[in-house]
Amino acid sequence: MEFKKMHGRGNDFVILDQRDGREALAPAQIQHICDRHFGVGCDQLIVMEPSEQADLFMRIYNPDASEAEACGNATRCVAHIYMSEQGREDCTIETLTGVLPARLVGENLVEVDMGAPISIQDTDLGPAMAYEPLLVNMGNPHCVFFVNDAEEIAIEHLGPTVENDEIFPGGTNVEFAHLQADGSIRVRVWERGAGVTLACGSGACAVFAAAISRGLVQDAADIQMDGGTLSMQFRAEDEHILMTGPVAYVFDGQLKS
Helix, strand or coil: CEEEEEEECCEEEEEEECCCCCCCCCHHHHHHHHCCCCCCCCCEEEEEECCCCCCEEEEEECCCCCEECCCHHHHHHHHHHHHHHHCCCEEEEEECCEEEEEEEEECCEEEEECCCCCEEEECCCCCCCCCCCEEEECCCEEEEEECCCHHHCCHHHHHHHHHCCCCCCCCCEEEEEEECCCCCEEEEEEECCCEEECCCHHHHHHHHHHHHHCCCCCCEEEEEECCEEEEEEEECCCCEEEEEEECEEEEEEECCC
16 A cells, blocks of 8 residues: 655644555554554554545544544645645645635645634633633634643643543644744644644644634734744635644555565
């Protein structure tokens, strides 16, 4: 089974092409492929499947074999694969959250219409948490904290604590962010089912949406994560968030049983 290893701002993926309708992978196989010591290693395993509503369907698996609803960085990577093989500059990618339009805007640079946030709301995780977060649903759940300095957050401790809080029966992604002097937003990410990652596309969108809600930014901002920067735009007429960032091919390989 051939695969591509790609990343978007350090958020890395093993991408399988199963548009020919191969049998679904078992959880143990997913966990093995994602393992950085005994498998290929990745933040998420991505499976390209046929779609009746879009150019293709993208299925997303976390390293624990749980299935994620959305992944902005992977959407850019898969869109680039499809556009390259078809000689096109636009395409549509179906995910569990719906159909996402994508287009090529530069060399290895892809813009994805991530849609409008489904919901944004304040919440309170109790006295143990110093900051009150915003819950943002970008098709998948995010808990966004605006803090004084994201660099000082003990994310390896607080990330799993928030992810598994009782108010999130299905778990949640967690972002810690602060506004910088130049108007960009510094973000550190804890992904549900994956842990600390260098970047998260849907997380960047969630932070941007939360920052707009809090009045910290207006219609555009750069989101700076550990792996690099993603550019965000807010389209007022339909409240959609447009995410632009690079994709990178690492290597091709072949999985053997």
